[in-house]
Each structure stands twice: as C-alpha cells, then as structure tokens.
Amino acid sequence: MKHRDDARSAHGDPAQAATTRPAPPAAVSFAGLGLPQVVLRTLSGLGVREPFPIQAAALPDALAGRDVLGRGRTGSGKTLAFGLPLLTRTAGRRAEPKQPLALILVPTRELAQQVTEALTPYAEALRLRMATVVGGMSIGRQIAALRQGAEVVVATPGRLHDLIERNACRLARVRITVLDEADQMSDLGFLPQVVEVLDQVRPDGQRMLFSATLDHDVDQLVRRYLHEPAVHSVDPSAGTAATMRHHLLVVHGPDRYAVITEIAARDGRVLLFLDTKHAVDQLTRHLRASGVHAGALHSGKSQPQRTRTLAQFKSGQITVLVATDVAARGLHIDDLDLVVNVDPPTDPKDYVHRAGRTARAGESGSVVTLVPAGQRRETSRVLAEAGVEPAVTKVRSGEAELSRITGAKAPSGIPLDGGPAVPRPKNANAPFRGLGTTKDPARGSGGKSRKAGEARKLAEARKAALVRRNG
Template sequence: MPKRKGGGYRAPKHYLPRDAKPSKHRPGGAGGAGRFDRDRRDASDGIDGSAPGTGLGTARDRGRPAPARDARDTPRRDKRGTPRRDERGTPRNVESRNVRSDGPRDGTTEGRLRVGNVVGQPSPRRGRPDDVVPERLEATAITPELAEGVTFEDLGFGVRIVEALASLGATAPFPIQVATIPDALAGRDVLARGRTGSGKTIAFGSAIVERLLVTRPREERGKRVVGRPPRGLIIAPTRELALQIDRTVRPIARSVGLFTTQVYGGVPQQRQVGGLRRGVDIVIGTPGRIEDLHRQGHLDLSSIEVTVLDEADLMCDLGFLDSMQRILRIVRRGGQRMLFSATLDAAVRSLVAEFLVHPAVHEVAGEASDHADIEHRVLVVERGDRDAVLRQLAAAGGRVLVFARTKLGAEQLAQRLDDGGVPAIALHGDLSQERRSRNLEKFANGRADVLVATDVAARGIHVDDIDLVIQADAPDEYKTYLHRAGRTGRAGRRGTVVTLIPPNRQRRMAELLGRAEVDAPVVPARAGGRELDEFAR
C-alpha cells in the first residue's frame, strides 16, 4: 500500500499530556483508550481540577489558561472586538423583544397592569399547575343587589339600543352588565370574570356598539362604505359561539345603522371576504380565520378601536394564545380592550399583563362556589351500570345536556341513548358545519331534549332553559367543571349538575370539587335505585 505523501498522522499536541508516549495507533503520542477499556467518568470528575478517566488533563495541564467563568469577568469578544454577550448575558445575535410595555398609551401616564395569581400581585405559586387553587381577583364583586332597580337607560344607552335589547328579551340588565357597561362606555379596559350564562354577550355587545356609534361620523351612519375597514373586533373560540354572538350583536348594531359580519374556519372564505369588502363596522370571528384573512390582505385591522376577547380561557386551552397575542399586537395601538373569561389561569393572566391598561376588574360573586340556582350531585356508579343510569337520568324529563370527553365518545353515547329508547343527538367537531348547526337548532328549539356534546362544541350552545347537565365523563380540571355547570341555572332559572364517576375516582373528584369551591354530596347509585327518582320531572 503506497504511503501518503503528507506523511503520517500527527495528533495535536494540546490534546496530549506532557508524558505521552508513542503507540502503534498514534505514532506521535499516547494511544487513546478504547471504547470498552477507557476509565469511567463519575460525577466527581473535574471538581478538584483534574480530569480522571480522560487521559487529557485540565486546561492548565495543557499549558493554556483556563477560560474565565466568573460572572464579573468581561464578556468574550468576537474578531471585531464586539462582546458576544451584553451585560445581561443576552447573546448579541438574539434581538430582545419587549413582551409588554410599561410606558404610556396615547399620551397618558397609565402603565400596564402586572398580574399574578391575584391581579396586581406576583404569583406565589409559580411552577405549579394552573388548576391547583382557584384564582383570586382584586376585583369589584358583582352581586344580584347591584342590578336592583337599574335599567338600560340608566347605564347610558339610547332609545334604539334599549328597544333592540328588549326585542332580544333583555328588559332589565343582569348584574355583570350593570357592573361592566359603565366602565366600557367610559373607554376603560375591562377584565370580567363570570360564568357562561351570566349575560356577558349583551354586556360587551351593547357596549361596543355604543362606543363605535359615538366615534363614527354622523354622515356615515346607516350607510355601507365599500372597503371601509372595521372598527370593532370580537374574538371567540369556536364558530358556533361566533355565530351566537353575531345573532345577539347584529340586531343591536342594525338598530343604530352599524353593520356586522362573522368570519370563522371550517367553511370556504369567499362569502366572508365578500362581506368584508362591502364594508362593516364589527367583525366577529375565530382567531385562526381572522389571522388568515389579515395575512391575505382581506381584513384590515389597523383601524380597530375596540377589541373584545370572549371565553379567553377556552381560547388559551385550544392553543390560540399565540394567535391572540399576534392579533392584539396588530390592532391599533391605544385601542380599548375588553376580556371576558370564566377562569383566570396563567395564559389569560399573560394577556391581561401585556394588553390591558389599568382595567376595571369585575368578578361575579359566588362564581366558584355553590351557586344558589344550581344543585350539584356526584353519583358513584359501577362501570357496568353507567349507561343504564345515564338513560334513566336523561329520560327523567326536561332539557338535558350530556358531556362526553371525546368526539367519538359523544357520537357513541348519543347512539346508545337513542338505541335505548331515549332520543338524543350529538354535537362535536367531526360533524359537518351544516349538521352541527342543524343539531344545535333542534336542541335550541325544543325538537330534541337530549344533546350529547364535547366541551369545545358546547361553547356554542346558548339555551337558557337547560334543566339538567350530566357529566358522563368527569372533568379533569375544576375550570372545566365550572364551564359545564354554567350551562344550567341561567337567567334566574334553577338547574342541576350530576357527575357520574367510578368508585376509584372519588378521592380525585373530591379534590376537584374543593378547588372549584363546590359543595356536592357524593352518593352511590345504581340503575332503578331510589336515589334517581328525585330527578324525575
């Protein structure tokens, strides 16, 4: 075999100790230990300045100075003499971005609110699960007494908006409306925590219409200006909820000459693009479709004056936190923001800290506790009796909403109820938009008394007279329990929440109820048992 012209391999001297000797593998220095015969390096290697097991020695042994490791040393520099890191240790090639600003907005001296586990305080439970302890807000408590004797005229609405609200069945304001509407009409940012069915939609829907009416030129009222960018934006987690919000806000807006449209995924966007081109005042949509239309140039967000986030906690749970942050950074700086949420977890707190300026904070009193209009029960059922107990509960009469954990589970459970003589329909994300709308309309109109739904799909249900909520699959988090329970006991009506659990889940369920501050008796149950007779209507 011919020799290489460059000669043999010569190992770099700085990798070898001074007493290295030639070997058959490395003519110029010590042979390296094989894969199986090299010394094992344990956790104490290198602590005392040695490097046992490596055969290499330390940097000082190799005749080179050890690199500076002290935090007080000057940072290393590149070839141009520029420090690789700044004084805070941030790499120079990484551009730091301010996630939030404490500076003034539109010439004001107001700074941004810092939010922790208690609004206005740092969280003492960093690193712990969000659902460990119910959050506490430094908020104005909203009690039923707050709305006694108050009318919508007293809140600052004109005759047309009051008449539109009356046509929707809202003849007198709910407590959350009395608390939040004056702050919203004054232009303040609003943070409100209230369960589903507390009247949030009318609260922010009527307020955004009144705010945009005041700032719109009088000569443009009642007219569509082709290509006019929207000035109001309402973001919702699901298309069903977006449609429901539009059904509430549209008649209020039309009563004063404003126009709305909705944008959401799951359907072709051509019709939605056409609605935007005709010119609208308020856009109601889901985060994904809003971002898509903005990216394509169909939706101009630069003129947005008022932004509303409804069900903010659910949007975070669905993975829309980044999308909401991007949208809020695009809309006009200095605009008004309103955030409504049933719970205030870490993700929602991050939105509050970055985008709300000294918000008016309101919390419906007793939201996390045993609500006076809702009775809670937990039934311990053997797995073999689950379907029979569920059929007996669902057939007891009244309008019943059953929660299942998965889309497949909801479909199968509805089918088993139907096969067992209890007519039921399903509502979940795998259904087409047409079928989802049809099933939801059947349940809302009373043509179907039993609806089996997933948590996400149920957010689009706006039915005030649900008598019984059955959790066929127990929730994993306390906030999910509160969201589900909020589907009954609405608009002053009474309701019942029944949760079915197997015997081995009693301890976990007790912990969840404690976090939700719900007092619910836990009793064993079986099909045909007397403990189920009281649910018959």
C-alpha cells in the same frame, strides 16, 4: 411597537393596578346607564327589562371608553356587557372594505354565532354591519362580506389569522377589541393568534377582556394590552353558584348503560358530556335506538351539522345533547336544568365550564357526575379543587333515588331511526370513553381488541333482531 406595560404594576394581580368598581345597586335600569334611545327601544322590544349585575357594573366604564377586565362565569350576561358599548361607540362610523372598526374575538364557532345572533338586533338598530368569521364555513363568503364592508367582526382566532394572511382583512382601523372567554382561547392554543391580533389593532384603542379565570397566559395578556382597566367581578364562579346543585352518583359498572339511558329518557332536556368523539357517537346511537331523542355534538361534525343540532336542542326537537367539551364553553341554552358528566372531568376548570351550561342567569339547575366506586376518590378531589362539595349517592337503574335526583325514567325502547333496538350489553363496566380508547386504565392494551369484540356483538345482536322482526 410600544406596548402599554408602563401603566401596570409589575407585581401581583393586574387588578391591583386597576380600578375595581363596586357593583351598582340592583335597582339600576338600562335607561340610567347612558345607552342611546334606539338601543333602549330595542331592549324593551326584546323584553330585556333590567340589566344583570355584570352589565350594570361594566356598561358605564365601557361606554366611557375605558379598558375593562371582566371576571365572571358564563351565563352572567357578558355579551351585552361588552356588546352594547362596542356597538354604541361604533355607531355613526362607516368601515372601508376589509377594514373593520370593532372586533370581538371568541374561541369557538358556536360562541361566535351566538354572539352575532345576540347583538344583531342592536347592530341593525344602529345601522351597523356585522360579519362572522369562523372556520368550517365558506371562507369565500366571509371574504366577500369583509370586502363589502363590516363595522363589526365577530371571529375565531384561526380563521381571522387565515384572512389576515390572505390580505382579506386588515385590523389597523379597529378601535375597540373584545376578547371573550380569553382563558379558553389560551387553553386551545390560540394565544399566538390573539397576540398577533392585539399587535395589529390601534394601540390607542379600547380593549375589553372577559374570562372566567386569570391563569398565567391570560394574566400576561391583561398586563401587556389593557391600560388601567376597570375590573368587574360580580358573579360567583360556576362551581359555587347558589342556584346550582351538585351530585356525585356512584354507579355499579354493569349497570352504567341503564343508568345513563334512564337519565337521558327524563322529561326535559339534558346535556351529557363525554371525553371523546367516538364515545359521543356511540352513546348517541345507543340512545336513539332506545327511543331517546338524542343528538351528537363534537369537533368532528361539520359546522352546518353542529349548527343544526344546536338549533334542534334549543327548540326541543331533540331533548338530549351528547357532547365533548366543545359544548362546555360559551353556549347558552335557555331552561337547561341538568348537566351530566358521563365521563368525570379530570381538570377542575373543565368541571366549572361544563357546570356553567346550567343555572344560568339566575335560574336553577343540577350537575350530576357519574363515577364507578374505584374512581370516586380522584373525582372527589377534582370537584373539591373546583370549589364543589357534591352530595354523594349510590344509585342503580330503576331506583326511586335516581329518579328523584335526575328525573330518570325508563325509555320507550322504540328505535327512532328505523333499526332494531340496541340490546343492553351484558357487561358495560367501562365508561363510554373506554370503549376503544386508552384513557381507561382498566382496559390496558386490550382496548382495541375488546372494542372490536363489542362491535361484533353489537352487529350480531342487531342482525338477530332484524331477522326476528322480519320473521
């Protein structure tokens, strides 16, 4: 198959061989961007009045059928920037069974569901059928949806690959292909599946790629598959958003549990990031036993569990989401004004994407990173590489300064799940990720035995509390 490499410069940033459009004036309206009346009425009915910069910039080129390379942080309005043109240009066509006409490829199940939810009202207005194809859900139902015919498919690479292998989906009629969060798809090892997809869609079709960064692999995708793309990069990086405040809180080891618990007990929602699934589950249990409405999100949870937890967090039924980096990309939570790195990220890109969960769409927010004094230098280096100069503060639990920065307050101490309150450990020097993993060098080879000791102590404390409560 002939790829479109001849249209690209062989050197430098692919954007140099493309057309970079200046951002339109802020006064641009959706009505002036060439969208059909039925879409405009739907936008108005949903209270969407003015386009975000990335939408105002990208929509004219995308509606004209040009390839688009969009660079900007998550939360900048990318979904409508590619979704409205994709739906508009697909309207009026009918898909044959198993043969979609447009494809949106995303890295995670949560993002796939979020994109589907955001675009469904417009698809319905244009009488287009959508299907969501992700792992962790019934493949039989997805096969049935494709067999019935869907003009637009939103998919994760792994599940789409499985369906192609089963001959349940064919891509030869796909005229418009979107890669959203392309850098994360590369980071997660999905590049072979992405290339497989792009090799199967119509070679003369439209491609739109959105990514926060253009690392080597993403750069290669752009060069190989995008034809003279219009480049739009109108938003600051997540780490430098003007409405985002960054704090590095230096905590004393034995005070760590109390600091985290007081932050979690604040008024308003908070997203806590940790490195491992075990640490997420352990902290969630501790918070709930302390009276904090917390829920856990990581790849070890089933998709229905993950969907339910996210819905509870969005509705306010739970106020604390404790998560691994599965929540660091693509998720949009309205009015989330605090993100906490309980485990400091070791990669600048991880910091940028975690931070991008707050201060979205022009709102303000704070990103707090907890660090023991001994890790301060390394963490400061990571943040500097992410383009961040945080305010550095030494804090202790119960102090006014911790409350000023994070809204921290004492938890109720009333367990939520009927069990006894979990006593605070006498020595919680390790970060939560260190409770049973080898990522904390201070623990050495004794991590497993210490983990067992901590577990025994916790079980004994619970048993004693239960005996006291029952007399």
